[in-house]
Amino acid sequence: MSVYAINKLCRRVVQEPxxxxxxxxxxxxxxxxxxxxxxxxxxxLLLAGDVGALARLGTNHFLLHQLARxxxxxxxxxxHGERIRAAFPDQVLRSP
Amino acid sequence: MAELVGxxxxxxxxxxxxxxxxxxxxxEEVSExxxxxxxxxAAARPDVVLYITSDHYNLFxxxxxxxxxxxxxxxxxxxxxxxxxxxxxxxxxELARHLQRQxxxxxxxxxxxxxxxxxxxxxxxLSFIDPDGRFPLVPFFINxxxxxxxSASRCYALGHALRAALAAYPAADRVAVVASGSFSVEIGGPxxxxxxxVGVPDPAWTERVLELLRAADIETLVRESTDEQMAKAGxxxxxxxxxxxxxxMFEPKPxxxxxxxxxxxxxxxxxxxx
Numbered sequence: 001m002s003v004y005a006i007n008k009l010c011r012r013v014v015q016e017p018x019x020x021x022x023x024x025x026x027x028x029x030x031x032x033x034x035x036x037x038x039x040x041x042x043x044x045l046l047l048a049g050d051v052g053a054l055a056r057l058g059t060n061h062f063l064l065h066q067l068a069r070x071x072x073x074x075x076x077x078x079x080h081g082e083r084i085r086a087a088f089p090d091q092v093l094r095s096p
Numbered sequence: 097m098a099e100l101v102g103x104x105x106x107x108x109x110x111x112x113x114x115x116x117x118x119x120x121x122x123x124e125e126v127s128e129x130x131x132x133x134x135x136x137x138a139a140a141r142p143d144v145v146l147y148i149t150s151d152h153y154n155l156f157x158x159x160x161x162x163x164x165x166x167x168x169x170x171x172x173x174x175x176x177x178x179x180x181x182x183x184x185x186x187x188x189x190e191l192a193r194h195l196q197r198q199x200x201x202x203x204x205x206x207x208x209x210x211x212x213x214x215x216x217x218x219x220x221x222l223s224f225i226d227p228d229g230r231f232p233l234v235p236f237f238i239n240x241x242x243x244x245x246x247s248a249s250r251c252y253a254l255g256h257a258l259r260a261a262l263a264a265y266p267a268a269d270r271v272a273v274v275a276s277g278s279f280s281v282e283i284g285g286p287x288x289x290x291x292x293x294v295g296v297p298d299p300a301w302t303e304r305v306l307e308l309l310r311a312a313d314i315e316t317l318v319r320e321s322t323d324e325q326m327a328k329a330g331x332x333x334x335x336x337x338x339x340x341x342x343x344x345m346f347e348p349k350p351x352x353x354x355x356x357x358x359x360x361x362x363x364x365x366x367x368x369x370x
Contacts, residue, residue, distance in 0.1 A: 011157050014176050055286070062241065062331055063153060065284025065293055080284065081293040088286030093297060095289040 003058045005036040006046070010063035013070055023072045049074040052087030098191070098265040102140030102272040103346060103370045104133050105339050106225070107362035108149070110177045110216035113223045129355040129364040130224035133274075136353070136366040137225055142272035144188040145231045146195075146258070147218060148338045149276040150240035152176065154215040162246045163199075163206040163254065166235040167192040173214030180219055186232040191265065195234060198261030204254055217276050231272075238341060240277065240334030248321035251337045252314070255344015262345075275342035277335025279305045280361035285331045296361035298329040305336060306356060306363060312348040314340075330361070346370035 009031075012019050022030040031043045038046070045053050051064050061084065067073055068080035085092045112130075116123040137145070154175045156164070169189050174180050192208070199206045218235060238254075239245055246254075262271055280298040282288055288295035296302065308317040318340060326333045351365040 008157070011153050014154065060153075060242075061285035062283050068284075068293070077293045078291075081288050081291075084284070084286050084288065084293075085290070091286040093287055093289050093295045095291055 002036060002039065002042070003060075005034065005038050006042055006054060007060045007063045008036060009034050009038070009046075010060070010066045013066050013072065020070050020072065027073060046073055049079070050083065051075065051080055052083040055084055056087050098262040098267065098269040098271050100259065100262060100273065100345055100370055101142055101270045102136055103275075103342055103367040104136060104225075104272065105275045105277075105342060105351075105363065105365040106130070106133050106221050107278055107357070107360065107364070108217040108220050108276045109360065109362075110174075110180065110220050113181075113220055114179045116224075125357070127224070129357070130221070132353050132355065132366060133221075133364055134225040136368055137231070137272055137274075140272050140368060141270060142231055143269040144191055144271055145226070145233050146236060146271055146273045147233045147276065148236045148238065148273065148341050149217040150335050150338055151237050152215055152217060152332075153241065155209070155212060155237070156239070157242075160239060160242055161207045161237070162239045163204060164237040165192050165196050165199075165206055165208050166212045166237075167196060167208045168211055171212045171214045171235070174216045174219040175213040177216045177220070180216060180223065183219065183222075183229065185214060185218070185222065185229065188232040188234050191269065191271075192234045194265055195236075195258065195261050198264055199254070199257050202257040202260065204257055221274070221276060225274075236341075238337050240337050241332065243323070245323060245326065245334045246337065247323070248318045248337060248340050251341040252318045252344040255341045258341070259345045273342050273345055275338040277338040278332060278360065278362035279336050280329040281332045281335075282330035283332050287330060296330070296359065298333070299358055299361065301325060301329045301333070302356075302358060302361045302363075306354065309354060309363075309365065310350055312350045314343045314348045317343070333361075
């Protein structure tokens with residue numbers, strides 16, 4: 001598990017509009033071309049938008065939410081929140 | 097000798113500018129709270145604003161300094177939120193380089209950015225407190241996100257060193273300091289509210305910080321701002337370090353104004369003529 005590679009991808013998403021376009025147009029191809037390289041299992045989780053599993057593996061939560069903020073890999077912010085909460089049910093806060 | 101003419105603490109929610117622009121329900125409250133900072137800043141008549149903030153992985157990730165200062169002539173931003181209008185911000189490069197030299201001379205290993213962009217932590221508040229770009233900035237960055245973070249006591253001492261560095265400045269500039277950040281906030285992590293991607297994991301800590309600010313008990317704030325406490329308060333709660341560095345620049349005193357939005361885990365504070 002190269003958490004750094006996933007974190008780096010999420011960081012680049014914020015700063016690189018062309019990467020966002022590529023991830024929208026050809027997600028698997030773009031993920032396979034990522035540097036540092038992502039493993040097959042990481043690509044599978046990313047393509048599934050499984051941020052809960054990625055978070056449990058140690059990916060930076062703040063960076064991970066950038067995928068949803070930019071509407072990538074089938075994610076949006078409500079979906080991100082739902083999946084992160086489902087992955088850590090004991091930590092969910094009650095809304096004020 | 098430069099003079100500290102005002103100190104301010106504020107939040108930097110990236111959605112506040114558009115929320116106010118669109119007249120959302122919170123718009124009036126947010127505008128009024130920022131207006132007190134803007135009024136205080138205008139009354140202080142600074143030549144330059146030392147702006148202490150924490151990068152949100154927009155400038156730093158591959159290399160991650162604990163302390164960094166921007167010494168370019170100007171910077172554009174925000175680099176991360178297209179919903180906030182882009183602007184170019186003048187930087188007082190001469191003062192910035194002086195501060196870096198002085199801090200290193202005081203054993204603070206502060207690096208410098210000779211080229212930089214600014215993210216929402218700077219540009220969003222500026223759209224309220226200095227919309228016309230009247231004041232050049234000196235941007236100062238404290239790592240508040242990726243552990244290990246600098247300790248609270250180190251950041252408080254940093255504030256002392258910044259104060260001494262201003263006193264050693266050859267020009268008689270008027271300098272205001274702004275600290276940007278929240279006390280308890282989680283972004284994108286599991287401790288988010290049921291219907292959001294953000295949360296306030298430790299409202300009691302926010303209350304405690306406010307209590308200590310009102311009592312001007314900064315030594316206790318420093319002592320209680322442990323790494324464990326900051327982690328408990330959320331994945332962005334290290335931003336209290338920005339406030340602590342700012343508070344280190346003057347003798348403890350209660351803020352003249354202190355407005356709180358507890359459901360965001362943050363506050364707006366002013367210390368005129370500290």
